[in-house]
Amino acid sequence: QAVVTQEPSLTVSPGGTVTLTCGSSTGAVTSGHYPYWFQQKPGQAPRTLIYDTSNKHSWTPARFSGSLLGGKAALTLSGAQPEDEAEYYCLLSYSGALYVFGTGTKVTVL
């Protein structure tokens, strides 16, 4: 089974920009992995921010964007707010409806 790797932790200043990445042990992440990004705050269920690489939901703040960057999936937060402090997980789709979550990135806004 593939291993999906994320940065363990990142710190961003209020109003600053940070990019989280999501890599696959099987090689480059492509649009065919349909990358997802989820936000989870302590004691809460995850919330989907991004699906299919770059698509947003109505509840996704405009400051979040998804892309492919250097063979990885990426989530960019531009103009960080205190409420963005959370754990972020990516999810990749592999063949046969097999999905694998990333290891998670704890984002601190400080």
Added chain:
Amino acid sequence: EVQLVQSGAEVKKPGESLKISCKGSGYSFTSYWIGWVRQMPGKGLEWMGIIYPGDSDTRYSPSFQGQVTISADKSISTAYLQWSSLKASDTAMYYCVRYAEAVYDMDVWGKGTTVTVSS
């Protein structure tokens, strides 16, 4: 309103069986997949498997194949996750999530069911 409502917290002993549920409402239950996700205490999210209630097509993550059973009863718009013999290591929060295959979107999450297995 589209919702996934999960069953309440469970406390079980090792070796006991358990079936938890995830009831969909506000949409056509048979037209979306339902996935199950485990989160052990203080740990990350793990994908367990997915079911299409329309025809009960089920896919398991290799890590969970043979360890759990995913099923659905479309007549009552409910998906299930069950264990035949619980272990202490099954102690975790379990989430269900709706998946729209046509647009590759996982949008609605249940609030989770806490399962505690302790002697």
